[in-house]
Amino acid sequence: MDPTNKPKGPSPHYSLYQRQVFKDGGLHGKLPSFSVHSDELAESVKKKLNDRGFFYANSNAGLGWTDRANREAFYRWRIIPRMLVDTNTRDLTTELFGHRIPAPILFAPIGLNKLYTPQGELVPAKIAGELGLPYCLSTAASQTIEDVAGANDLGASVKNESNSVHSYNGHGGNAKSPRFFQLYMGHDDQITISLLERAWRSGFDVCMLTVDTWQLGWRPTDINIANYAFYYPGAIGNEMGESDPVFMQKHGEELKQDPGKWIDSSVWHGKAHTWEKIPWLIKEWKHAVKAQQLGCEGIVVTNHAGRQVDGAVGSLEVLPDIVDAVGDKMKIIFDSGVRTGADVFKAIALGAHAVQVGRLYVWGMAHEREAGCRHVMKSLLADLDILMTVAGYPSITKDVNRKALKYNPYGIYPRGEQAKLILAEAVPLELKVRELRSRARKEDWEISRTYQVALDRKCEALAKLPETKRATLVKIDKFNEYIANIRKWMVDMRLLKEQYVASETPPQPSRTPVTQVTPGDLQGISARIKGLEHRLSKYCDVSAVSRAYQSVLQSETQVAVPMEVDPTTRPPTPDEDEWSELEEGEIRESPRQLSSRTRRSNVGPPQLLYQIHKFRASRDTHSAILNRVDQKSKAILNAASMLHQRLHGVDIPAFSDVALSVIGSEEVATMLQDELSSTCDAERVKAFLLKLNHETDVYGHVWIDLQKTLALARVGGW
Ligand SMILES: Cc1cc2nc3c(=O)[nH]c(=O)nc-3n(C[C@H](O)[C@H](O)[C@H](O)COP(=O)(O)O)c2cc1C
Missing domain, CATH: 3.20.20.70 (Aldolase class I)
Structure with a gap:
């Protein structure tokens, strides 16, 4: 409706809310x-x-x-x-x-x-x-x-x-x-x-x-x-x-x-x-x-x-x-x-x-x-x-x-039982997809749309083709199973994100601050933050993660090494070898330099090493979580790709390429193996997949063939 041409009347122009929603989305990327x-x-x-x-x-x-x-x-x-x-x-x-x-x-x-x-x-x-x-x-x-x-x-x-x-x-x-x-x-x-x-x-x-x-x-x-x-x-x-x-x-x-x-x-x-x-x-x-x-x-x-x-x-x-x-x-x-x-x-x-x-x-x-x-x-x-x-x-x-x-006395609400089941499955996926879409990823919109199309097709198929009911049901079954997996991954992703952000909560500084950040530290930190942002940008609110990360790193590096370290948590005095474990770029000073610097500020090497240990432990936790995030995100991309693939034949559009570039065939096979283990002989399926993958070298073909094989596998009780 043209808001400049509002007819006068007793009633508010409620319909304009529709326009506002569309504009918020279209012009400002703000979706409900x-x-x-x-x-x-x-x-x-x-x-x-x-x-x-x-x-x-x-x-x-x-x-x-x-x-x-x-x-x-x-x-x-x-x-x-x-x-x-x-x-x-x-x-x-x-x-x-x-x-x-x-x-x-x-x-x-x-x-x-x-x-x-x-x-x-x-x-x-x-x-x-x-x-x-x-x-x-x-x-x-x-x-x-x-x-x-x-x-x-x-x-x-x-x-x-x-x-x-x-x-x-x-x-x-x-x-x-x-x-x-x-x-x-x-x-x-x-x-x-x-x-x-x-x-x-x-x-x-x-x-x-x-x-x-x-x-x-x-x-x-x-x-x-x-x-x-x-x-x-x-x-x-x-x-x-x-x-x-x-x-x-x-x-x-x-x-x-x-x-x-x-x-x-x-x-x-x-x-x-x-x-x-x-x-x-x-x-x-x-x-x-x-x-x-x-x-x-x-x-x-x-x-x-x-x-x-x-x-x-x-x-x-x-x-x-x-x-x-x-x-x-x-x-x-x-x-x-x-x-x-x-x-x-x-x-x-x-x-x-x-x-x-x-x-x-x-x-x-x-x-x-x-x-x-x-x-x-x-x-x-x-x-x-x-x-x-x-x-x-x-x-x-x-x-x-x-x-x-x-x-109309004959109406049945809402639809047949089976269609209802599928719809019930569709709803959570649709919502999850929307969650992702709101992170402004074009690909997710694609999933949502194609999912709807697929859903309609399934319903139609169900209604029209009673003679192929069994085959259709097999497919629907598979489809739902696959959706359930996506849903699980999405939830995992969210948990991981929460866990990640929680792990980034800065500790309360309880020690006397001294300035001991070297240019090398800063360089390392900022490189790490950049890398982190890059890796998480698709899945998380990067600025929040980045802020949290910055502050934890700041507190780790700017807070003084304790003058009196709790003997129970204090690590043993280091031998020279331990120094060599320091990563390049993390602290670019030799043990000697470090020792003399820490001596100048009254902080001995054991304490500094203790601090570094802590720093690295926290970094390791971060990377462990990141790895898991990575794994999950790959699985999700993978699943997205499958869905897309399934609905659009072998012509893999750009976003599936993203998935392809991050997922090796071994991982695909492992994932599918997990996915299928409850219904099929997982080892056989995996072997089959690897063979197929080797032969075709195109991941998309694997999925297409997999569908046929799956139907066979189930019917034949593989
Ligand atoms: C969670 C819930 C709490 C309700 N609490 C009251 C109540 O405290 N007093 C009351 O008269 N009706 C209560 N109702 C009934 C509502 O006033 C109303 O009749 C009903 O929600 C209308 O149906 P709808 O929820 O499908 O719109 C409650 C209904 C729900 C769903």
């Missing part, structure tokens, strides 16, 4: 650091969180069938695009409980955000303020009501196209941005009232009572690791209770003994409320907000993201019925399973007034805190805005209704 494809996002978050965070965010009730039903329900409703409609001026704005908001999207209440990012709820609350979208705070939050309100106002304090849409004509509050309070209602009314009053005073003017979670659902993947943050040392999740004067007055002492006191008594207490209690709550809340009428004004159509009742109906499946029953009398907020602009569109078309998203923003902040949360939410808004224009629907409130959809 994670995928906003929700399947990929759900997958990559595994690597960003520890088990507690990951499983709490992603666990579902039982076998996860309700979660699946949520997504399947979206699949069955199809949008009917309309062409040649004037969508130049679009309108996503809507109204909810007196708040005019820029788009019909809310931040769902999600508890325990500190599991995902150290600042917890402050992060999404701030981003919601930036976007002017309602933020709903959970009673199970890990930040206080007052702090969250502050973060939300902070986000809203800088005005932009999105949050300046917000206006309020209700009776509530003092908030700069719309914020709602989700209540888990305990059985101590005084505590409930205290929470409501705090929320009200902090500008939360809508109360959302959650009625499906008096008790957490049975979530096996949380059970497996006893995943209940409250009972662990340094518990998180008590912040709401600890900051509540009524709760603390009643139970403060008990909380010291029992960290579960807050959650077990006031949040997930296990004792059901019934409809009889609701008028009381409304009265209390209404009393607080001084509203005109009594009665619930809205309903959230949700199944808690499939986390409570397993095997339940998908949330979207029941939306039309609920809309038919009360849609004209109440505000309907929909959630559970919203991942894309199309999902928002479908829920609105089926009668919701707004939707909430939960996991999506959790995954975003788990990746990159504020920036990640902002990125997923802006992406969702852009996705919706763009969908509106490409599908020909200018106004979300006026044009998007059931006529925009067609129901």
Whole structure:
């Protein structure tokens, strides 16, 4: 879209975010650091969180069938695009409980955000303020009501196209941005009232009572690791209770003994409320907000993201019925399973007034805190805005209704089981490849693209050619195995890098500094740094490594040799031969010169030798790690080359040449031998490979022939 030609309208130009992403990449080489494809996002978050965070965010009730039903329900409703409609001026704005908001999207209440990012709820609350979208705070939050309100106002304090849409004509509050309070209602009314009053005073003017979670659902993947943050040392999740004067007055002492006191008594207490209690709550809340009428004004159509009742109906499946029953009398907020602009569109078309998203923003902040949360939410808004224009629907409130959809009862989400398996394999590789690509290596982009093509081909092949199913499966099997290896190497690479950087952490100087760096030292050091940079430039953040390296070397060389050396670590007095082991360029002085110099500065040869020993030991560690990095990187290049080779026949493009130049045939054979040892007779395969390699002398041919051979090897049980 041409940003100089923005049509005026009530709605922010969210679609321009797409352009910004493209420009950041195209002009400045800055790519998003994670995928906003929700399947990929759900997958990559595994690597960003520890088990507690990951499983709490992603666990579902039982076998996860309700979660699946949520997504399947979206699949069955199809949008009917309309062409040649004037969508130049679009309108996503809507109204909810007196708040005019820029788009019909809310931040769902999600508890325990500190599991995902150290600042917890402050992060999404701030981003919601930036976007002017309602933020709903959970009673199970890990930040206080007052702090969250502050973060939300902070986000809203800088005005932009999105949050300046917000206006309020209700009776509530003092908030700069719309914020709602989700209540888990305990059985101590005084505590409930205290929470409501705090929320009200902090500008939360809508109360959302959650009625499906008096008790957490049975979530096996949380059970497996006893995943209940409250009972662990340094518990998180008590912040709401600890900051509540009524709760603390009643139970403060008990909380010291029992960290579960807050959650077990006031949040997930296990004792059901019934409809009889609701008028009381409304009265209390209404009393607080001084509203005109009594009665619930809205309903959230949700199944808690499939986390409570397993095997339940998908949330979207029941939306039309609920809309038919009360849609004209109440505000309907929909959630559970919203991942894309199309999902928002479908829920609105089926009668919701707004939707909430939960996991999506959790995954975003788990990746990159504020920036990640902002990125997923802006992406969702852009996705919706763009969908509106490409599908020909200018106004979300006026044009998007059931006529925009067609129901298809026969859909299967997402694809056949086998295709699904392959996709599951594809996702991690794709992410790894993206990681590499962001290091600006053209070749990696190539892997990613060709991988996609290959994947599509595989899926097609699978669907179309049942008679060759067996052969195809053999290939797919191999393909996946090979991908698994790449993945392993990538992980190893990262570990190695971390290990490397960690090993470079400079020791704290604990000795008197004297200047003893000779020009030879400096020369050696700078040569070494250059070499290091060169070798690592393809795989690591070179400047960080270089900085770390420089500082360790500096501290090693500029720090004085100890005057009093610990006798236990001190090496024996050297004999002349040991001096000759010094490498050229490292210290360019003869033992005699060194001795006289060290004598001048009161530092004896044994100490200096000790220092040199240390220096060399640390250097040796570095080179050992470097060697391993090298080995791994060769393996990766090798694998990349294979993939490329495999997809493009024997015409090896430039980047494969790189691989060829660093990998000898022996290494290829060894690597493949390792790779294949679980399925074939490794020695035979290796011998075969070496022979082939010798005969053809072109590595690419080896791989091509290897494929055939492998199929034979497996079928024939080599
Ligand atoms: C990790 C997680 C924590 C949640 N915590 C709460 C909560 O504290 N209170 C609540 O009412 N709902 C909670 N929910 C439900 C969400 O408010 C919302 O219904 C759900 O996330 C929407 O589905 P989605 O994640 O597919 O968008 C939670 C959901 C998730 C995934």
